[in-house]
Amino acid sequence: MQPLPHQEHRAQFEDLVTQALAFAKTLGASDAVAEVSEGQGLAVNVRLGEVETVEQTRDRSLSITVYAGQRRGSASTSDFSRVALEQTVQAAWHIARYTAEDPAAGLPEADKLMLQGSPDLSLYHPWAITVDEAARLAIEAEEAARGVSKQITNSEGASVDSHEGQFVMGNTRGFLDGYTYTRHGLSVVPIAGRGDNMQRDYWYTSDRIAHRLAAPAEVGRYAAQRVLSRLNARRLSTRQVPVLFEAPLALGLLGALTQAVSGGALYRKTTFLLDSLGQSIFPDHVFIDENPFVPAALGSGAFDDEGVRTELRQIVSAGILQSYFLSTYTARKLGMQTTGHAGGSHNLRLYSTKTNPSDDLAGMLKEMGTGLLVTELIGQGVNYVTGDYSRGAFGYWVENGEIQYPVQEITIAGNLKDMFRQIVKVGADELTRGSKTTGSILIERMSIAGT
Incomplete structure (x- = not known):
């Protein structure tokens, strides 16, 4: 999965947010908040050493909430064209004009907002992993689990997933900020025993940084140990x-x-x-x-x-x-x-x-x-x-x-x-x-x- 071109998109997202807010004001909105986001993900699931599913996702959205005093309306679109942007803002404004007033509705006070630029918290660590590489890691985890004991008789599979995204949010009280982020994970679900003495358990690892994930074999073996310890379970008296x-x-x-x-x-x-x-x-x-x-x-x-x-x-x-x-x-x-x-x-x-x-x-x-x-x-x-x-x-x-x-x-x-x-x-x-x-x-x- 190739990283999103977030540096090129940041300026575009800020411009879209600014346009949406400005158009909302021209319609008569007392306040507005808009967000533009984009994300992509890869999820590979394997079972018994074979790839079962590969899911690649990509989505984007522009959403806006407009206020007419203490009435509000929201709308969203995946189309970033100027025409779609204006239609979306108009839809939100139409909703706001006909909803009931809510005394608690409204944007945060300006003194509560992050207006000076947020610190870099190192939330973006893309993982340029291919489908084949993800499948190999998932298979390694599952094989490690199955190899612990002959009592591991089956598997619900193992999976590797990676997601990254970026967003920019802004409102009419001066806030305009956003960031990029990533999330990666690996999981395995072994099954032990047979018949009435069958048990399942799982383990997983997740992190923003791929190299900090636990090793696939380690995850698999620990999941196997967990499920094996469940065999021959009894009941307790009250x-x-x-x-x-x-x-x-x-x-x-x-x-x-x-x-x-x-x-x-x-x-x-x-x-x-x-x-x-x-x-x-x-x-x-x-x-x-x-x-x-x-x-x-x-x-x-x-x-x-x-x-x-x-x-x-x-x-x-x-x-x-x-x-x-x-x-x-x-x-x-x-x-x-x-x-x-x-x-x-x-x-x-x-x-x-x-x-x-x-x-x-x-x-x-x-x-x-x-x-x-x-x-x-x-x-x-x-x-x-x-x-x-x-x-x-x-x-x-x-x-x-x-x-x-x-x-x-x-x-x-x-x-x-x-x-x-x-x-x-x-x-x-x-x-x-x-x-x-x-x-x-x-x-x-x-x-x-x-x-």
């Missing part, structure tokens, strides 16, 4: 025990927090953490930091989806919630100020002052003693209004700090408010997926429904 969430699943607990204290949930009053700002929601050893400026990280960005400057933030300090996640619109609905979170969070890291370097997964199992290590969750079972949490699960029964056997067909249940407060320890086995980082998380006690 009980209440400590539960250790493996790091990939612990990230979901961090995600549950971001959803519960996001502006949309707060102003709609559909969250169990309503009015929680300044309140203790975790033990005092738990902290959550946000750093939008980590070079080449998947969650980095100097401004949010509205052009608002991002900031270093401590979301949770000594267990106390310090910040919500607000866009301009949701902040106005709450009578507050935007936190620069239109589009989501930026490189969150949950950690604990109790964590020691020896607290890898084995160390966390010893810390738990007897309980359940959870490595897969099934179903959605989270009620964000009440905090009630009930998920199907797969994991491992642990005694005296050692895994005894895998367990399946169980349900773990609790309440997120209690689970947050009952975090005993956070592991040193930190894992980053997308914009979130944490180690494994040990919860003091949860209910297990089994036989």
